[in-house]
Amino acid sequence: MSDKPKVAFYWCSSCGGCEEAVVDLAEQIIDVVAAVDIVFWPVALDFKKSDVEAMEDGSILAAFVNGSIRTNEQEEMAHLLRRKAKVLVAFGSCAHLGGIPALANLWDRDDIFKAVYLDNVSTDNPDGVLPSVKTPHNGEDVTLPAFYQTVRSLDQVTSVDYYIPGCAPTPNVIGDAVQTLLSGDLPPAGTVLSPDISLCEECPRLETKPQDLSLERFVRPHEILIDEETCLLAQGLLCMGPATRAGCGQLCINGNMPCTGCFGPTSRVHDQGGKYLSAVASMLSALEDEDIDSALDSIPDPIGTFYRYGLASSLLRRRKMTSVDA
Amino acid sequence: MSESIAVPQETAAWEPKIVAFFCNWCTYLAADLAGTSRMKYAPNARVIRVMCSGRVDPQFVMEALVNGADGVLLGGCHFGDCHYQSGNHKAARRFRLLKRILVGMGIEEQRIRLEWISAAEADKLRDVMTEMVEQLEALGPLNLQVPDEESSEVGESAESAELAEVTV
Numbered sequence: 382m383s384d385k386p387k388v389a390f391y392w393c394s395s396c397g398g399c400e401e402a403v404v405d406l407a408e409q410i411i412d413v414v415a416a417v418d419i420v421f422w423p424v425a426l427d428f429k430k431s432d433v434e435a436m437e438d439g440s441i442l443a444a445f446v447n448g449s450i451r452t453n454e455q456e457e458m459a460h461l462l463r464r465k466a467k468v469l470v471a472f473g474s475c476a477h478l479g480g481i482p483a484l485a486n487l488w489d490r491d492d493i494f495k496a497v498y499l500d501n502v503s504t505d506n507p508d509g510v511l512p513s514v515k516t517p518h519n520g521e522d523v524t525l526p527a528f529y530q531t532v533r534s535l536d537q538v539t540s541v542d543y544y545i546p547g548c549a550p551t552p553n554v555i556g557d558a559v560q561t562l563l564s565g566d567l568p569p570a571g572t573v574l575s576p577d578i579s580l581c582e583e584c585p586r587l588e589t590k591p592q593d594l595s596l597e598r599f600v601r602p603h604e605i606l607i608d609e610e611t612c613l614l615a616q617g618l619l620c621m622g623p624a625t626r627a628g629c630g631q632l633c634i635n636g637n638m639p640c641t642g643c644f645g646p647t648s649r650v651h652d653q654g655g656k657y658l659s660a661v662a663s664m665l666s667a668l669e670d671e672d673i674d675s676a677l678d679s680i681p682d683p684i685g686t687f688y689r690y691g692l693a694s695s696l697l698r699r700r701k702m703t704s705v706d707a
Numbered sequence: 708m709s710e711s712i713a714v715p716q717e718t719a720a721w722e723p724k725i726v727a728f729f730c731n732w733c734t735y736l737a738a739d740l741a742g743t744s745r746m747k748y749a750p751n752a753r754v755i756r757v758m759c760s761g762r763v764d765p766q767f768v769m770e771a772l773v774n775g776a777d778g779v780l781l782g783g784c785h786f787g788d789c790h791y792q793s794g795n796h797k798a799a800r801r802f803r804l805l806k807r808i809l810v811g812m813g814i815e816e817q818r819i820r821l822e823w824i825s826a827a828e829a830d831k832l833r834d835v836m837t838e839m840v841e842q843l844e845a846l847g848p849l850n851l852q853v854p855d856e857e858s859s860e861v862g863e864s865a866e867s868a869e870l871a872e873v874t875v
Binding site for chain 1 (some may be wrong): 711764765778796800803804811851856
């Protein structure tokens with residue numbers, strides 16, 4: 382048994398992009414593998430839950446968990462890895478903030494099941510069968526994890542030591558975070574391992590950002606020819622830069638697309654969408670109610686735009702429950 | 708006397724709670740005038756004085772709602788009267804966008820209200836307050852709590868053993 386530090390990776394409700402991000406480390410991953418023992422990584426290695434259970438509590442140096450918490454299986458794994466690991470790292474937007482899956486918090490479980498298993502045109506389900514925790518089948522019970530009403534971020538079910546932001550985290554952010562963890566010189570618990578400034582502050586287009594914006598309306602990327610050097614807000618695009626943490630390397634901006642906010646807010650903001658809403662309202666020039674409403678109509682989906690990654694960790698966390706048994 | 712003092716029960720008749728953000732230059736003075744004029748109106752609002760309706764961050768409104776307010780009332784100066792020239796226009800834009808978000812999050816639109824009330828309009832303040840309390844009484848408590856999930860207990864229960872079979 383080697384005495385290299387032990388590391389675990391796990392995925393909860395996620396798309397697999399965070400796993401790709403680890404593989405994206407390319408040659409660097411060989412350095413990582415040389416420095417640590419990977420003791421659990423369901424997507425790549427054949428270890429079982431029972432192998433993790435057999436380990437001593439606290440024997441894993443760091444567990445990297447990506448994905449949000451949607452089922453009780455995921456919550457159970459989060460608790461298990463929390464027990465076994467000295468350091469639990471929320472990896473990627475979903476574990477950090479709830480991510481894209483948390484947009485499902487705009488509906489209750491019943492609505493989601495109905496849309497997916499009953500109303501979906503490509504679903505053939507004449508008996509109207511819905512997933513259930515226990516289903517009798519040939520004299521035995523077939524079980525499934527329970528599907529929660531509300532998607533949660535990792536820190537809403539267990540304590541998290543560090544956050545690696547991003548959808549998916551970029552190689553430089555992962556590399557820096559791993560170096561920090563291996564160095565033993567650990568930042569305070571709860572730190573997001575990325576600079577605590579807004580994306581605008583390190584944006585290559587910062588100089589072209591006007592002090593005060595005065596827009597009649599916002600535009601969507603397909604409506605204009607986007608200039609490659611001018612601030613995207615100045616061009617009327619809803620760029621989340623002012624309300625988003627820096628550190629990503631401005632990949633979207635360099636691709637001439639507005640920031641969508643995946644790195645989450647800085648530490649001084651409670652609610653990324655609320656803060657951005659405030660900024661957006663300041664940028665519009667409309668004065669009277671009617672003009673304001675028609676300017677706001679240029680934002681077709683404000684919740685999906687301002688809370689694309691952060692609905693679960695926002696102040697409201699979800700749409701108000703409508704189910705009777707809520 | 709050591710007899711216990713009667714403490715109002717939590718289960719006693721529910722009263723709507725309103726968090727009100729009033730501009731220092733107008734609506735707050737209207738509330739003052741309503742007081743010195745001995746007007747009677749519903750006592751349901753907790754008033755927070757701000758320097759301008761444009762100072763009200765949408766996060767303040769959300770925090771109020773999440774922490775137990777049944778409604779939020781913003782009071783500012785009529786257009787043209789802002790002490791800082793355009794703070795109330797900014798408030799109007801924020802408010803209208805915030806309202807779209809909150810309605811999308813399942814919150815009834817009568818729970819959030821923006822009114823322009825000058826320092827002289829104590830009667831308008833009284834009427835707005837009374838009307839809003841009536842509307843909130845009709846809507847009932849907001850109660851934005853995210854429910855605990857029925858099966859979030861994790862332990863060595865029979866169910867979790869069965870789950871293990873599925874996940875291994």
